[in-house]
Amino acid sequence: MKILVTVKRVIDYNVKVRVKPDQSDVDLANVKMAMNPFCEIAVEAAVRLKEAGIATEIVAVSVGPSACQEQIRTALALGADRGIQIDTAEPPESLVVAKLLAAVVAAEQPELVILGKQSIDADNNQTGQMLAALLDWPQATFASALALQEGRLEVTREIDGGLQTLSLALPAIVTTDLRLNEPRYASLPNIMKAKKKLLEVRTPAELGVALKAHTRLLKVEAPAERQGGIKVGSVSELVEKLKSEAKVI
Amino acid sequence: MREAMEFDVVIVGAGPAGLSAACRLMQLAAEQNRPLEVCVVEKGSEVGAHILSGAVFESRALDELFPDWQERGAPLHTPVTTDEVYLLRNAEQAVKLPDALLPKSLHNAGNHIVSLGNLVRWLGEQAEALGVQVFPGFAAAELLYDESGRVRGVATGDMGVAADGSHKDGFMPGMELHARYTLFAEGCRGHLGKQLAERFELARNADPQHYGLGIKELWDIDPARHRPGLVIHGAGWPLDKDTGGGFFLYHAENHQVVVGLIVDLNYANPWLSPFDEFQRLKHHPVLKQYLEGGKRVSYGARAIAKGGFNALPEMAFPGGLLLGCDAGTLNVAKIKGSHTAMKSGLLAAETVFAALTEELADSAWAPRWKAAFEASWLHEELYRSRNFGPALHRLGPLAGGAFNFVEQNVFAGRLPITLHDRQTDHARLRPAAEFSPIAYRKPDGVLSFDKPASVFLSNTNHEENQPCHLVLKDGALPLRENLPRYAEPAQRYCPAGVYEVLGAEQGEPRLQINAQNCLHCKTCDIKDPSQNIVWVAPEGGGGPNYPNM
């Protein structure tokens, strides 16, 4: 089985996000970037399927400028076999990404596509769902467990009330949740080997996809700064403050 | 079982020294058409993540390494236009020194204001393009020796070890990196460099190394107050007359300024808190005039090695070299260490490359290194400024300053006298009872801030479940000796609030070490009065993630 995994280059989760003074966007100049943590989980899931003898080849795809080759190399160091960068100036909006991925799926014919449930920069939580719709494939989002049972994919999902288990026909789309696995570290020899693995660059034009924007970013604002707390001396003081100052009861 | 990889040269630390050595080695290999395997390990999550500097940058070494750095897009965008030097007399007043009174070493015409972190990121790209294997996220944790006692490389730290030493899911043992030569460029107070100096007695003919703690912030300021290229240095308030140090405020690009304070770590008063001194410094009109209406963007801290020429150890040992601030090549008269660190890397590359091609034994190679070093402008520059620090330490800021002025301006450092300063920094700390505690004002949240809010902006993080990387040789010593005698100074000198004494009011004091917040500045390793704290490398990738610092 061939697996396609998607890896997005995002601001590192350790970095405190800063809005540009003109509020046009988040400031990314010389900021540490990394693979989206949910994409790391997707890569790990694919590598485990390969180690279990289920997957035969893993192709890692990223959409964005050439800098995102760094994240593809990371995926290759973690165990993916080859990479594809779809070259765009900025990572486009989810629908365009989904269309580009659909074109890659048409060319590569994988049986399984694993994506992160969301990227921690834009938090859209929609690329996987859009891709499933475009391909008309079954999908299982928020996966916390994954197994292959007699040619069908069994996926456990985290939902508000508990766990739900789905059985999907292949080919299928899966998006990963936090508890699916704990990604491994890349080892030095694997990082060196990753530099020699095949990494193709494709353009949207080659894939026949127009980069049409459906949304426009108007403004980014930092959340209001939290006011310092106070210590209350007694329950009655607390109740009094909640009534008269916070006006919540 | 650890696996091993073989290289010609392994370099520890992707700072100016390490990356300059790496680039030069590959240039030489390309010129002579010789295959060469060079790798650089860097404990930060990416190249530049742990670099914190001023910085006013002198491009002399860069000119030698990449004469075409401009075309290659090196991030030197802001030439210095004006130098101003102030003596702060108190919280309100200051004297601006007339130009004619400045030591020549403090004139910066021809230099650039840079983010050293960004310059190092660029150097990292050049190194990779030249074929160097650069491995960020991997700390060199252990020295490796061959049977003859020669250094044969380093081992990277294990990944995925729990706090109790057990192996977590995904445990990955460290790698042995073997090399014919290993170059240590860990910066000030490198933890492997320290072990090498002890083992090979590299400092036997040198004065003890002296240190300062540099605390720095990056600010977005009101564009109307921005004067790109303006360089301000100063000394005096808020530090008392017995405490050495000075501040800087540089107007960089993009309506940003960097502001920082360096406090000499030979201070005596254990109540002193470099962090709080820096916070109150920003309220002085000389600094406030630029910061007011601005917004703090980043915060960090790093020690500097400022002992200069007299404290410089032997840099060569069997199998390798100590480079840059790992040895102590900073020029304290200029307060600049990046161009000298780079030059040490270039010299190292040239001698090591010659040794590899000619297959020299250490006995033949070490003298060559020494000769090359002694014939270089690096040696000349450090020699001329050798009295600058000791004069300040021994004669005090005023008389020492006068001495430095005459020596540097009139005699250009050529006077045939050498001042020494033979007391270690940690030994200068006096008992708390000899001083009264310093009452620092509460930060106002506009110009001054508390430690947690500051550390937050350093983007520092360490995997929580791992062995503590701040090792106490004697776990009971802090409460037994440091607390009663020095009121545990680590609470105040650590710029990240890593050391906290809790429960003292209830009469049950205990020391809590918040290792996750560590900024890798190395101050605790330097200033602990009993030398009881040993900084070791945490799991690779941990530590600050400085942007533009």
Ligand SMILES: Cc1cc2nc3c(=O)[nH]c(=O)nc-3n(C[C@H](O)[C@H](O)[C@H](O)COP(=O)(O)OP(=O)(O)OC[C@H]3O[C@@H](n4cnc5c(N)ncnc54)[C@H](O)[C@@H]3O)c2cc1C
């Ligand atoms: C990319 C990403 C996505 C995630 N998505 C999800 C998700 O979808 N669902 C989910 O359930 N979880 C998610 N998590 C995990 C979740 O965010 C964290 O595990 C959770 O917030 C940890 O809670 P905690 O209280 O244990 O955190 P801690 O790390 O213990 O503490 C968090 C807070 O406590 C403060 N703090 C820490 N130490 C101290 C101290 N000594 N004194 C005072 N304050 C302190 C910190 O500053 C911080 O504000 C995600 C994590 C990441 C990285």
Ligand SMILES: Cc1cc2nc3c(=O)[nH]c(=O)nc-3n(C[C@H](O)[C@H](O)[C@H](O)COP(=O)(O)OP(=O)(O)OC[C@H]3O[C@@H](n4cnc5c(N)ncnc54)[C@H](O)[C@@H]3O)c2cc1C
């Ligand atoms: C506040 C401040 C202001 C300064 N201002 C100026 C200035 O204006 N001009 C100037 O020229 N100089 C200035 N300096 C000095 C200058 O920054 C240093 O001299 C210079 O950075 C030294 O370069 P280096 O390569 O020796 O070490 P560093 O720059 O410290 O680099 C060492 C690198 O090695 C890594 N490392 C360390 N140990 C290990 C390990 N065991 N394994 C893997 N990686 C490791 C570190 O993470 C780091 O990336 C200033 C310094 C400070 C702190």
Ligand code: SF4
């Ligand atoms: S724990 Fe030590 S090295 Fe870390 S920030 Fe504090 S003083 Fe610096």
